Amino acid sequence: MTHDDPERRRAEIAEGVAAVRARVAAACAAAGRNEDEITLIAVTKTFPASDVRLLAGLGLTEVGENRDQEARPKAAECADLPLTWHFVGRLQTNKARAVAGYADVVHSVDRARLVSALSDAAVRAGRTLRCLVQVSLDEAAPGEAAGEPAGEQGRGGAAPAEVPRLADEIAGAGGLELGGVMAVAPLGADPLPAFTRLAEIAADLRGNHPDARIVSAGMSGDLEQAIACGATHLRVGTALLGGRRAIVR
Template sequence: MTKTTRRDEIAAGLAEVEANIAAACRAAGRTREELTLVAVSKTYPASDVRLLAALGVTDVGENRDQEAAAKAAECADLGLTWHFVGQLQTNKARSVAGYADVVHSVDRSRLVTALGREAVRAGREITCLVQVALGDDPGRGGARPAEVAALADAVAEARGLRLGGVMAVAPPGEEPGGAFARLREMAQAVRENHPGADVISAGMSGDMAEAIANGATHLRVGTALLGRRKPFVR
């Protein structure tokens, strides 16, 4: 009996995720080309990132700077787009600005200032998404809905940054379709003042279909691709 390799496991996960995305796109009347799959590789080694890249994945997400910086350096030859998807402390802005192409979790003006300063220092332009708090849990981060417009303006005006759009996580215990519908409305409001801010980062392994139905452009998928989380060991 042939032993299943790690490549086989990841390829099977990717095939299933792609099948689910295709089905959700058909149901929503959308095309697969409208969506970017961000493979969230947190707690998994750089070797898994290399396998994902070999299978055609171009976008990788991380949520902890120490782990992300190490993996981005190890995989620098792959030409991947790196997404920082976790809560970000301002004192990590310099490190994150060195490798992240997209930061999904901009939720306060101090972070805008720090990221802009460090992006300019690094000679880079970083796409930033305003993270919206759709629930009441402060531990999940995100700007309150009333703060989103001003924060989007601040990102758009900052040197070194480009306003990409919005991001959110569906609150636990709430039907995700309703939460993502609210996010879609906020995204439309942001686009009224910033027409190029067309990214809606929403949907993870368990709620991709609801996100796609509500206009998501970026899906942050980890478990469905790589399996249950394990402790990260370099």
């Protein structure tokens, strides 16, 4: 296992980071955008804290996790690093208090009960959580949660018509800050129409909440299309770190 060889693993990750950054640069050039507009989030699900440290050493300090039971100990182990933790997976209300203890940004807010749970937890912890409204762009079928393989759990997401109300609730809740929107492209379809729709929803949202400028969209397979449609945050795992593997502690 390359995790037992830190230098080799660092070289692997450095190669992945360089390749993704080159893709981002090319996509930004094609879209007439500035690379500075893009925040690259490394989704480190199933990878060890040692990989998070290697990413940080390469200048990538935005870290995404899908599951609290993995994210919490990893965040604790890396508490000495200047990281921003993004919770990008489907979030149960009974996990809100735990997630509020370490996450800086929650991408998957899709219902009023979760807004209330996160608000209570953030106030109790004395923290401010930036929250994104997760938008369902594929209401017909469950698939992957944000950033994780299909079939593991329901994708989640609020219907587009529900986004304004949910955004208002986040903006008015104690301990929360409305950051913008997030979505996952429908499985097996051209992502461009979905990301175009998300861009329209994001623009409408900024009409009432001008500071909610985050558009979290795009993963390893569709980051170019997401950038073309105005994404500000990309959630990338496999292209940075390789195929999913069991955590080696």
